[in-house]
Amino acid sequence: MNLPRVYGMSSSGNCYKVRLLLEQLQTKYEWIELDVRTGVTRQPEFLGKNPNGRVPALEYEPGRYLAESDAILVYLAEGSAFWPQQRLERAKVLQWMFFEQYSHEPYIAVARFICTMLPAQDARRVELPRLHERGYQALAVMERHLAPVRFFVGDAYSIADIALYAYTHAAADGGFDLQRFPAVRAWIARVESQPRFLPMPAAP
């Protein structure tokens, strides 16, 4: 039997999401490490796996691929406790995953990228004030939602929590201060106490 194979960069939050779920599902997999800084994901061989040139990509059977971290999470989680059985709860999980990709990751992950992967005097640092403004807006939405609940959807740990945990817990890497978000910090601790939790590797 062929194991599912993940093409990813270990320190990327989007790739880590997939690894964390696979570990928590106790699914065996192969991990192919790619360093996006070398440009390898923009070369023809990888574009044949994901024409959008991004990691992670899941090779779910030999020569067949699925891209987009949150779509991969749904695919892997179907039939497990990490993907709700009720239609409305599934839609709420997706709501928070689309929130993550549209209103959260483009600010919190990009600030982390600029602060940890680019030289200290890189021109892109001028983007940081706007990234912080928008990222703090996303954190405020999360804080308000999490204040009365334990997890994002239906009082149970799901792939919505995995998707949002990845970059939120590492927000300080991009210059965010989580001290003012006590409900977010309590939720981070709950995620980290889940069975088979695996920490994300530090940025290189």
Next chain:
Amino acid sequence: MNLPRVYGMSSSGNCYKVRLLLEQLQTKYEWIELDVRTGVTRQPEFLGKNPNGRVPALEYEPGRYLAESDAILVYLAEGSAFWPQQRLERAKVLQWMFFEQYSHEPYIAVARFICTMLPAQDARRVELPRLHERGYQALAVMERHLAPVRFFVGDAYSIADIALYAYTHAAADGGFDLQRFPAVRAWIARVESQPRFLPMPAAP
């Protein structure tokens, strides 16, 4: 019985997606028109419906809300021909919907917003070259995928097509030229020939 109620702005592609699907499902609904330019979606009353302050929001039962256009599409499409029965095809639909929200909408929809909703000399026009560069990258990914197929997933019209049609067909509003993307243009024509197709209102 209470009808589902959509809070939206008719000329917004994200809101139009929801209306197009509802029409094609032949589901009765109420439409509450909101003009985001007035700031109404950032006021407390609307933030109670969607704490992220964006349209569309679906009131699926009185006082209960679902946000994020593509999550709403999945919720409404479950059990219909617009949402595949096979797990892998569902994941591929989601892959293209996350592509749309991450790699397509932030460039093609934002360019349209700047060109149609802001004054002709607005300072944000400096963003257009970068928006065009990234938007054309997304269109090139679509062109390559669509060249040998009729629809995005599984040779059938799905909510992936609805999600990507919304802003793609109106890309010229933001200064994009679709002439160089013949497969995209042929796909647009196929979408527009679907039963109960409803055109998107022009930008105000």
